[in-house]
Amino acid sequence: MRELSIPTLASSYRGGLMVRRCLASCIDFVVVFLLVSAAAPLYVEQPVAVIVLVIASIWIGYHACLEACLGITIGKWLAGIRVTTESGDFPGFRRAALRSVLRLVEVNPILLAGLPAGIIADRSQYRQRLGDKLAGTFVVKYRDLRRSLPWLRISRVPGPKANFLERPVFAARGAL
Secondary structure, three states, rough: OOOHHOOOOOOOOOOOHHHHHHHHHHHHHHHHHHHHHHHHHHHHOOOOHHHHHHHHHHHHHHHHHHHHHHOOOOOHHHHHHEEEEEEOOOOHHHHHHHHHHHHHHOOEEEEEEEEHHHHHHHHHOOOOOOOHHHHHHEEEHHHHHHOOOEEEEEHHHHOOOOOOOOOOHHHHHHOO
């Protein structure tokens, strides 16, 4: 088997990775929305600036903490993708926080709903959005890490047991 690098792997992807990233983004938005809703008692009689700060902190914290420690969020885990550095390590908090801060602009559901991130990632050589480029991270499919680069620590973080994006339900029966 030929040895691959993370950038080579990332540059080999086409539109399928963008679909996975979009799905992960939508799932993560729902999770963050639920977390923000659970924190609603903190908003009582607070100025709008404080409410916005709390929501932004939850948004950044959710993404940064999970990606720094595991290379995934709940949405990425379900979509079968991981965030990694060029060397194949977890991003770490500094890189993950930088990605998350830029996500507020690039993937904000209120500001063009992720369109800027999608366009930038689709046009870049390594399928990176601006946050990935500045942080030096790549988003790759978990399946490819396990198959092509099994020695990497990040490929040992388990993926979903039934990755619905890898094997359609009807494929086993010959319907597809």
